[in-house]
Amino acid sequence: xxxxxxxxxxxxxxxxxxxxxxxxxxxxxxxxxxxxxxxxxxxxxxxxxxxxxxxxxxxxxxxxxxxxxxxxxxxxxxxxxxxxxxxxxxxxxxxxxxxxxxxxxxxxxxxxxxxxxxxxxxxxxxxxxxxxxxxxxxxxxxxxxxxxxxxxxxxxxxxxxxxxxxxxxxxxxxxxxxxxxxxxxxxxxxxxxxxxxxxxxxxxxxxxxxxxxxxxxxxxxxxxxxxxxxxxxxxxxxxxxxxxxxxxxxxxxxxxxxxxxxxxxxxxxxxxxxxxxxxxxxxxxxxxxxx
Numbered sequence: 001x002x003x004x005x006x007x008x009x010x011x012x013x014x015x016x017x018x019x020x021x022x023x024x025x026x027x028x029x030x031x032x033x034x035x036x037x038x039x040x041x042x043x044x045x046x047x048x049x050x051x052x053x054x055x056x057x058x059x060x061x062x063x064x065x066x067x068x069x070x071x072x073x074x075x076x077x078x079x080x081x082x083x084x085x086x087x088x089x090x091x092x093x094x095x096x097x098x099x100x101x102x103x104x105x106x107x108x109x110x111x112x113x114x115x116x117x118x119x120x121x122x123x124x125x126x127x128x129x130x131x132x133x134x135x136x137x138x139x140x141x142x143x144x145x146x147x148x149x150x151x152x153x154x155x156x157x158x159x160x161x162x163x164x165x166x167x168x169x170x171x172x173x174x175x176x177x178x179x180x181x182x183x184x185x186x187x188x189x190x191x192x193x194x195x196x197x198x199x200x201x202x203x204x205x206x207x208x209x210x211x212x213x214x215x216x217x218x219x220x221x222x223x224x225x226x227x228x229x230x231x232x233x234x235x236x237x238x239x240x241x242x243x244x245x246x247x248x249x250x251x252x253x254x255x256x257x258x259x260x261x262x263x264x265x266x267x268x269x270x271x272x273x274x275x276x277x278x279x280x281x282x283x284x285x286x287x288x289x290x291x
Contacts (some may be wrong), residue, residue, distance in 0.1 A: 015075070019054040027096060035091045049086055050079075057082055060105050074109055075204050081108030090174055226278040231255055234271035237264060 025048075026031065037046040057078035065071050086100035159166045223243075226233055236257065240244040248256075254264035260290065 015072070016058050019051070019058060019187050022051055022055055023074050024055075024098075025049075025052050030097055031091060034089060034097050037086065038089070038091050045261040046086060049097065053082055053098060054079065056098060056101065060102070061109055064109055064113055069116055073116075074112065077108045078105045081105040084108070117267060178210050222279070222282075223275075226275040229274050229278060230271050231267075233259075233275070238271050238275075241268065266291065 026043075030049075033045045033049050036042045038048060054075075057075055061074035061078050063072060064074055081104040082101055085097070085104035089097055089100055155166050155170055158164075159168075227238060230238065237253050240253060242249070250264045250268065251261045253259075254261045257264065259267070
C-alpha cells in the first residue's frame with residue numbers, strides 16, 4: 001500500500017516530524033559521545049547518539065517505501081541497524097559514526113525488504129541482493145520501460161555493470177515482472193473457483209483416521225502384553241527410553257536405578273530380546289489382529 005494512503009500515515013508523520021527536528025551532532029561532540037558509550041557503556045550517551053541519528057534512519061527508510069511496506073516497519077528495522085552500529089562502532093576508527101551507521105541501517109532495511117517484499121524469498125546471495133536493489137535504476141538508464149521485459153543487450157549491459165552473470169539478471173527480471181498471486185483469487189473472470197480449490201487436500205480421511213486409531217490401539221495392547229514379562233527395571237527402561245517423549249538417556253536411567261550406564265544398556269538389550277521373542281511366539285495372532 002502506498003505510504004500516503006496508509007492508515008498509519010498520521011502516526012508515521014508525527015514520528016518523522018519529531019525526530020527530524022533533533023539536532024545533528026557536530027564532529028567533536030559525536031566523538032565525545034561515542035567514546036563515552038564505548039568506554040563506559042553510558043546509557044545517556046547512547047540515548048543521545050540514537051535520537052540524533054534516527055533522522056538518518058528515516059531518510060534511508062523513505063527510499064524503500066515504494067516496495068509496498070509500512071514506513072513504520074522500515075524505520076523500526078533501520079533503528080535496529082542503528083543500534084547494531086552503536087554496539088559495534090570503535091571510536092578509534094578514523095571515520096564518523098554517522099558514516100559507519102549508514103551501512104548498518106541500509107543493510108537491516110534491505111534485509112527486511114527482501115524478507116517481506118515477496119512470498120518467495122527473492123535475494124539470498126550478495127549478488128542477488130545487489131541486483132534486486134539496482135535493477136530498476138539500471139533499466140531506467142537503458143530503456144524507456146515501455147515493457148517489463150529486458151532485451152538481451154540490456155541484460156548483458158546490466159550483467160557487466162554489476163559484475164553478475166547474465167543468467168542471474170534474466171532470472172531476477174522474470175521474478176520481478178510476475179507479481180505474487182493470492183490463492184484466494186479467482187482463476188479467471190468466467191470462473192467462481194479460487195486457485196486454492198485446485199490444491200489437493202492432504203489431510204487424512206475419516207476412514208484413514210479410524211484405521212490408524214484402531215491399529216494404534218492394537219499395537220498398544222500387544223506392546224503392553226510383551227512388557228508384562230519384563231522385570232521392573234527393564235519395564236522402566238523401555239517405558240522411559242522408547243515410549244516417552246523425549247526419551248531418557250541410558251546415563252540418566254542408570255542414575256535413577258543406581259546402575260552404571262553399561263548395566264542400563266545391558267538391561268535394555270535383554271528387555272528388547274524378551275519382547276522380540278514374545279512377538280515371534282505370537283506372530284500369527286498379531287497378524288490376524290492387524291489384518
